[in-house]
Amino acid sequence: MIIRRLSPADAAAYRRLRLRGLRSNPEAFGSSYGEEAKRPVKAFARRLERTRATWTFGAFEGRRLVGVLSLIRAERRKERHKAEIVGMYVDPAVRRKGIGRALLRRAVETAHTLAGLRRVRIAVVESNRPALGLYESAGFRVYAREEDALLVRGRLYSMLFLVRTLPGRGRSIRRIGRLVVPRRPRVGRCAGAGC
Numbered sequence: 001m002i003i004r005r006l007s008p009a010d011a012a013a014y015r016r017l018r019l020r021g022l023r024s025n026p027e028a029f030g031s032s033y034g035e036e037a038k039r040p041v042k043a044f045a046r047r048l049e050r051t052r053a054t055w056t057f058g059a060f061e062g063r064r065l066v067g068v069l070s071l072i073r074a075e076r077r078k079e080r081h082k083a084e085i086v087g088m089y090v091d092p093a094v095r096r097k098g099i100g101r102a103l104l105r106r107a108v109e110t111a112h113t114l115a116g117l118r119r120v121r122i123a124v125v126e127s128n129r130p131a132l133g134l135y136e137s138a139g140f141r142v143y144a145r146e147e148d149a150l151l152v153r154g155r156l157y158s159m160l161f162l163v164r165t166l167p168g169r170g171r172s173i174r175r176i177g178r179l180v181v182p183r184r185p186r187v188g189r190c191a192g193a194g195c
């Protein structure tokens, strides 16, 4: 199995796998099959153009794309210390072989190389035990929960939000059981919006 960053040349295979994921696991993603299926290959190619803010990685068995995930860095100046991992999907035929873990590791390794990046976040539907187990075993910790965050085919799903802080920056959070919360600012330091 090979993991590499995708480029516009991978757009058709990426579109196929992504649509398959959205159709088979609609509750796992914020995007919906109906919306994404309308977009042509060209739109997916644009998404795979290499920018300084988005990395989409693919796992290949031979020449077949079998897993994907994206790392997206926030672009606004006050949020550039944060990135998000989204769109993780592994073809059901090759699950439980370590592909999801390898994709996640690659995204986290990439995050480590980005100057100024301090937090990597992931959102997951609370009932998605496989994904939650993967993220927690990779060092992500739940810091928030949103009740009824997604409505899919008439059913409501709550979401958990997880974060992993990058090495050397861990002092900005503390853990209370499964929750990760920011430390209070030191006395005397301005923490208000006007700072």
Ligand SMILES: CC(C)(COP(=O)(O)OP(=O)(O)OC[C@H]1O[C@@H](n2cnc3c(N)ncnc32)[C@H](O)[C@@H]1OP(=O)(O)O)[C@@H](O)C(=O)NCCC(=O)NCCS
Pocket (backbone or CB within 6 Å): 021, 025, 028, 029, 087, 088, 089, 090, 091, 094, 095, 096, 097, 098, 099, 100, 101, 102, 123, 124, 125, 128, 129, 130, 131, 133, 134, 135, 137
């Ligand atoms: C979640 C997903 C990406 C995992 O991919 P995968 O290649 O099967 O994962 P791995 O083989 O690397 O497994 C890594 C860990 O995830 C957890 N895990 C994966 N599948 C699991 C399952 N069916 N049940 C319980 N835990 C599971 C385990 O902790 C596992 O570690 P272990 O094998 O040492 O026990 C895959 O199941 C998937 O594509 N699901 C549908 C889409 C989805 O839910 N995406 C996540 C959106 S947030």
